[in-house]
Amino acid sequence: MDIPEKAQELLDMIQNYGDLQASNQVLISFTNLSEKFTTGELELAENFLLKNKILAGAKTREMPTGDLSGCLKRLEEIIDQPTYEEAVIDFHVHSSWKHDGIKVYELGNIQRIKFSEEKAILKIGDKEIELTPSKNEFELCRAMFRHEANEWVDWSEVYAEMNGKDVSDVAKEKKAIRDTYARLNERIKKEVSIKDLFIWRGNSIKRRL
Numbered sequence: 001m002d003i004p005e006k007a008q009e010l011l012d013m014i015q016n017y018g019d020l021q022a023s024n025q026v027l028i029s030f031t032n033l034s035e036k037f038t039t040g041e042l043e044l045a046e047n048f049l050l051k052n053k054i055l056a057g058a059k060t061r062e063m064p065t066g067d068l069s070g071c072l073k074r075l076e077e078i079i080d081q082p083t084y085e086e087a088v089i090d091f092h093v094h095s096s097w098k099h100d101g102i103k104v105y106e107l108g109n110i111q112r113i114k115f116s117e118e119k120a121i122l123k124i125g126d127k128e129i130e131l132t133p134s135k136n137e138f139e140l141c142r143a144m145f146r147h148e149a150n151e152w153v154d155w156s157e158v159y160a161e162m163n164g165k166d167v168s169d170v171a172k173e174k175k176a177i178r179d180t181y182a183r184l185n186e187r188i189k190k191e192v193s194i195k196d197l198f199i200w201r202g203n204s205i206k207r208r209l
Contacts, residue, residue, distance in 0.1 A: 007045040007049055010037070011195065013028065027105075053108045054108050054193060060101060062102075113125075142161075144205065144207045181198050181205060185198055194209075
């Protein structure tokens with residue numbers, strides 16, 4: 001599935017904020033959204049992600065007293081409070097952003113993910129990616145799903161779990177892991193429209209979901 005440019009930008013933004021907020025609900029202020037989107041672009045991007053069930057919901061809410069960073073510390077408490085009343089905003093009528101508002105995005109298929117070692121399938125939402133047992137992409141998934149989401153794992157540990165032996169040639173074997181990581185990320189992006197399920201930073205890897 002090809003994702004329109006602005007829908008991909010919104011998805012990337014939601015995923016990045018989701019990493020920080022660690023919740024099924026991702027809050028983004030209008031101020032931050034307005035740096036990348038016009039109101040029309042945002043509406044089209046949201047509609048695409050909702051239609052394809054990448055998002056489960058998108059609500060507009062008024063910003064309660066205090067800044068967004070303060071809200072995130074008590075995310076679930078604040079959302080249930082009366083101060084979070086639905087904002088009356090018509091994107092077709094208003095030509096400018098209402099800067100005291102936020103968007104609350106409910107994660108859809110980008111949150112539901114499961115790896116089956118027995119079936120050699122990576123399932124994301126209602127889509128399945130078939131993997132070949134014992135091949136590098138399968139072994140990388142098997143190794144990473146032994147760890148929690150967002151848990152950083154040293155690449156040498158991943159290599160050992162994939163191959164059943166310790167690293168002997170650092171340059172060669174690190175490149176092999178990086179190539180597999182990049183290839184699998186590209187395949188997931190192409191087939192399921194999820195960008196960078198796996199993240200490489202320094203000498204460590206994590207899976208975001």
